[in-house]
Amino acid sequence: MPANTMNEDLKRERQRCSFDPKELTYLLDGGEEKTEERRQREKFFLDDPELSETAPSDYLSHKEKYEHAVKKACIVFKKVQQLQAQGKAGMQNFREVLGGQLGSAILRDGNPLGLHYVMFIPTIMGQGTIEQQAEWISKAWNLEIIGTYAQTELGHGTFIRGLETTATYDPATEEFVLNSPTLTSYKWWPGGLGHTANYAVVVAQLYSQGICHGIHPFIVQLRDEETHLPMPGFENVRIPWNYMLMKNGKVLKDGSYVKSPSSKLTYGTMIFVRVVIVQDAANYLRKAVTIATRYSAVRHQSHIKESAPEPQILDFVTQQHKLFPQLATYFALHYSGAWLWDMYNNVTSELESGELDRLPELHALACCLKAVSAADAAQGIETCRLACGGHGYMSCSSLPITYGLVTAMVTYEGENTVLLLQTARYLMKAWQNCLDGQPLTPSVQYLNSVRRSFGGVYHKSVPWIIASMQRIAAGKIETAHRHMNDKIKRGVNSEDAWNETSIELVAASEAHCKAFIVETYYNSVQQIVPSVSQQLGKALTELCELYAVNTLLKNIGDLLRYSNVTTGDLENLQRWLEELLAAIRPNAVGIVDGFDINDAIIASPLGAYDGNVYERLFAEVSKSPLNAKPVNESFHKYLKPLLKSKM
Numbered sequence: 001m002p003a004n005t006m007n008e009d010l011k012r013e014r015q016r017c018s019f020d021p022k023e024l025t026y027l028l029d030g031g032e033e034k035t036e037e038r039r040q041r042e043k044f045f046l047d048d049p050e051l052s053e054t055a056p057s058d059y060l061s062h063k064e065k066y067e068h069a070v071k072k073a074c075i076v077f078k079k080v081q082q083l084q085a086q087g088k089a090g091m092q093n094f095r096e097v098l099g100g101q102l103g104s105a106i107l108r109d110g111n112p113l114g115l116h117y118v119m120f121i122p123t124i125m126g127q128g129t130i131e132q133q134a135e136w137i138s139k140a141w142n143l144e145i146i147g148t149y150a151q152t153e154l155g156h157g158t159f160i161r162g163l164e165t166t167a168t169y170d171p172a173t174e175e176f177v178l179n180s181p182t183l184t185s186y187k188w189w190p191g192g193l194g195h196t197a198n199y200a201v202v203v204a205q206l207y208s209q210g211i212c213h214g215i216h217p218f219i220v221q222l223r224d225e226e227t228h229l230p231m232p233g234f235e236n237v238r239i240p241w242n243y244m245l246m247k248n249g250k251v252l253k254d255g256s257y258v259k260s261p262s263s264k265l266t267y268g269t270m271i272f273v274r275v276v277i278v279q280d281a282a283n284y285l286r287k288a289v290t291i292a293t294r295y296s297a298v299r300h301q302s303h304i305k306e307s308a309p310e311p312q313i314l315d316f317v318t319q320q321h322k323l324f325p326q327l328a329t330y331f332a333l334h335y336s337g338a339w340l341w342d343m344y345n346n347v348t349s350e351l352e353s354g355e356l357d358r359l360p361e362l363h364a365l366a367c368c369l370k371a372v373s374a375a376d377a378a379q380g381i382e383t384c385r386l387a388c389g390g391h392g393y394m395s396c397s398s399l400p401i402t403y404g405l406v407t408a409m410v411t412y413e414g415e416n417t418v419l420l421l422q423t424a425r426y427l428m429k430a431w432q433n434c435l436d437g438q439p440l441t442p443s444v445q446y447l448n449s450v451r452r453s454f455g456g457v458y459h460k461s462v463p464w465i466i467a468s469m470q471r472i473a474a475g476k477i478e479t480a481h482r483h484m485n486d487k488i489k490r491g492v493n494s495e496d497a498w499n500e501t502s503i504e505l506v507a508a509s510e511a512h513c514k515a516f517i518v519e520t521y522y523n524s525v526q527q528i529v530p531s532v533s534q535q536l537g538k539a540l541t542e543l544c545e546l547y548a549v550n551t552l553l554k555n556i557g558d559l560l561r562y563s564n565v566t567t568g569d570l571e572n573l574q575r576w577l578e579e580l581l582a583a584i585r586p587n588a589v590g591i592v593d594g595f596d597i598n599d600a601i602i603a604s605p606l607g608a609y610d611g612n613v614y615e616r617l618f619a620e621v622s623k624s625p626l627n628a629k630p631v632n633e634s635f636h637k638y639l640k641p642l643l644k645s646k647m
C-alpha cells in the first residue's frame with residue numbers, strides 16, 4: 001500500500017467542511033485535555049505489539065480464539081493496573097478498556113473478563129454490605145478472583161421470579177445450601193462461566209425457615225483458585241452465611257428474614273447495565289457510520305448525470321438518507337445516555353439514603369431507553385452495512401461483527417419487548433393519574449398539556465416536532481389504556497386484558513421513548529450551541545433537526561392519526577428533510593472525523609482515515625491463510641479425482 005497517501009476525495013471533503021472537526025472532538029470528550037488523555041490511553045494499548053493483530057482472528061479456531069482472548073485480556077488488565085498505579089485510570093477506564101469500544105477493538109472476539117467488570121464488581125458494590133464490599137471488591141479489583149453474573153437459567157431468562165436454583169439457609173451450620181435440581185435450572189449464558197470465572201454472583205430463590213423469600217444474590221466459588229478445576233456441581237453446595245449479599249434483604253443467623261425496603265433493589269445491577277448499554281449502543285453506531293460515511297465519500301459508482309463522471313456514492317440522496325440519520329441518531333443516543341447516566345447517579349445516591357421515590361421513573365426510563373437505543377443502533381449499523389454494498393458484507397469491514405455485538409444488546413439485560421412492557425406499566429399508571437388529576441413525574445408531565453390540546457399549527461421547528469411526538473405518545477398511551485379498560489369492563493380479567501393489549505402497549509412505550517429522546521437531544525443542543533463556534537453550532541443544530549424530522553416522518557401514520565397535521569404539512573416536512581440532507585452533505589466527513597476514532601478501533605479497510613479503501617481491502621484479503629498457496633490441497637485430494645472420474 002502506498003505509504004502516507006491520502007485519498008483525494010477525502011482531502012476535498014475535509015476542505016469543504018464548515019467547522020473544525022477538532023472542536024467537535026473536544027466537545028464530545030469534554031475538553032481538549034480529556035481528548036489528549038483519551039488519545040494517550042488508546043495509544044498506550046493500541047501501540048503495544050502484544051495487543052496488535054498480526055493476522056485477523058477470523059482465521060483461528062474457536063478454541064484458539066478463546067485462548068487468544070484470555071491472553072490479551074490479561075495483558076490489558078496489567079496495563080490498566082499500570083495506568084491505575086500512575087493515577088491515570090479508574091473504574092470508568094476499566095469499563096472503557098475492557099468492555100467499551102476500545103476493549104472490543106482489542107478483544108474482537110469478546111472479553112473473557114468483561115462480566116467481571118461490568119456485572120460482578122458492580123453487583124458486589126450495589127448489593128453487598130460494607131463488610132462484604134471490603135472483602136470482595138479488593139480481591140476482585142486486583143483479579144485475585146474472577147467473577148461473573150449467573151442469573152439466567154436454561155429455562156428462564158426474562159421471568160426471573162421463575163428461576164429454579166434455590167439457596168436454603170441451614171441455621172445449624174450457618175450456611176446456605178445451593179441446588180439446581182433440574183435441567184432447566186442449569187445456569188446458562190453467563191459470560192465467562194464456562195472456562196474463565198472462578199467465582200460468580202449466583203441469583204437464587206432464598207428459602208429460610210421453610211419460606212421462599214424470592215430471588216437474592218449469593219457469591220459462589222465455581223473453581224479451585226489454584227488448579228482452576230471446577231467445584232462439584234450445583235447439588236447441595238454449601239456456602240457460608242455471609243456469602244449472601246445482604247445490603248438490601250438479609251437473613252439473620254437464626255434464619256429470620258429481614259425484608260429489603262424494596263424487593264426490586266435486587267434488580268439494581270440490571271438497571272446499571274441498561275444505563276450503560278445506551279452509551280455503548282451509541283458508540284458502536286458511531287463507529288459503523290464512520291466506516292460507511294468515509295467509504296461513501298471514496299466510492300464512485302453509476303451516474304447522476306450521464307454527461308458527468310461517476311459520482312461519489314455519498315452524492316446520491318438515498319445514500320445520504322441512509323447515513324445521515326445514523327449520524328444524528330448517534331448524537332441523540334449520546335445525549336439521552338448522558339442524561340440517563342446523571343439520573344442514575346442521582347437516584348442511586350438517593351437510594352443510599354433510603355429515598356426510593358424516583359426508582360420507578362428511573363426503571364421506566366432505563367427500560368425503554370435501553371430497548372430503543374439497542375434496536376435503533378442495531379438497525380442503524382445494519383443500514384450502514386447495506387450502504388457499503390458488497391464490501392460491507394465482508395467480515396473485514398467490521399460491520400457484521402459490530403452488528404452482532406449490538407443486536408445481542410436487544411436480548412440481554414432484559415429482552416426489548418419485555419422492557420418496553422415494563423415502561424408501559426408505568427405509562428398506564430401515569431395516564432390514570434392524569435385522568436384523576438394526580439401529580440405526574442417530570443418525564444410524563446407532557447401528558448397533562450397534550451390531553452388538553454389535539455394539535456398546534458405546523459411550524460418549521462423542533463419544538464413543533466417534539467409537541468407532535470408527545471401528542472403521538474399521549475394518543476397511543478390513551479388508546480392502549482382505553483382498549484385495555486374496555487376489555488376489563490367486558491369481563492376480561494386484567495392480566496388477559498394486558499396481554500391482549502400488549503401490541504399497543506409496546507407501541508405506546510416506544511412512542512414515549514422517542515418523544516423523550518428528541519426532547520432531551522434538543523435541550524442538550526440548545527445548551528451547547530452558545531458555547532461553541534457558530535459553524536459547529538449550525539452543524540449540530542442541523543443534525544438535531546434531521547433526527548427530529550426523520551423520526552417524525554417515519555411515523556406519518558401515527559401523526560395523521562393523532563394530530564391535525566395536513567398533507568401540506570407533510571410535504572413541508574419532506575422538503576425540510578431534503579434540505580437538511582443537502583446542508584449536512586458537505587460536513588459529513590468532517591463530522592465523522594470529529595468522532596476521532598482511532599484507525600485501529602475502526603478496524604475496517606473501508607473506514608480508515610486515509611481512505612485508501614481498495615489498497616487496504618487487498619492487503620486484508622491477502623492475510624487469509626487460504627491465499628498463502630496458489631493450489632489448495634483439497635484440489636489434489638477431492639476435486640482432481642472427481643474431475644478424472646468424469647473423464
Ligand SMILES: CCC/C=C/C(=O)SCCNC(=O)CCNC(=O)[C@H](O)C(C)(C)COP(=O)([O-])OP(=O)([O-])OC[C@H]1O[C@@H](n2cnc3c(N)ncnc32)[C@H](O)[C@@H]1OP(=O)([O-])[O-]
Pocket residue numbers: 118149151152157158159160161191264265267268270271273359360363411412413414415418422425426
Ligand atoms: C454485558 C452484559 C451481558 C449480559 C448480561 C445479562 O443479560 S444478565 C441477565 C439480565 N436479565 C434480565 O435483565 C432479566 C429481565 N427481567 C426482569 O428484569 C424482570 O423479570 C422483569 C422486570 C421483566 C419483571 O420482574 P418482576 O416479575 O419481578 O416484576 P413485575 O413485572 O411483576 O413488576 C413488579 C413491579 O416491579 C417493578 N420493577 C421491575 N423491575 C424493576 C427494577 N429493576 N427496578 C425498580 N422496579 C422494578 C415494576 O415496575 C413493577 O412496579 P409496579 O408496576 O408494581 O409499581
Ligand SMILES: Cc1cc2nc3c(=O)[nH]c(=O)nc-3n(C[C@H](O)[C@H](O)[C@H](O)COP(=O)(O)OP(=O)(O)OC[C@H]3O[C@@H](n4cnc5c(N)ncnc54)[C@H](O)[C@@H]3O)c2cc1C
Pocket residue numbers: 115149150151152155156157158159188189190191408411412413414415416417418421
Ligand atoms: C450475548 C448474551 C450474553 C448474556 N449474558 C448473560 C450473563 O452474563 N448473565 C446472565 O445471567 N444472563 C445472560 N444472558 C441472558 C439474557 O439476559 C437473556 O437471554 C435475556 O434476559 C432474555 O431471556 P430469554 O433468553 O429467556 O428470552 P425469553 O424470555 O424466552 O424470550 C423469548 C421471547 O419471548 C418473549 N417474552 C418473554 N416474556 C414475555 C412477556 N412477559 N411478555 C411478552 N413477551 C415475552 C420475548 O419478547 C421474546 O420474543 C445473555 C444473553 C445473551 C444473548
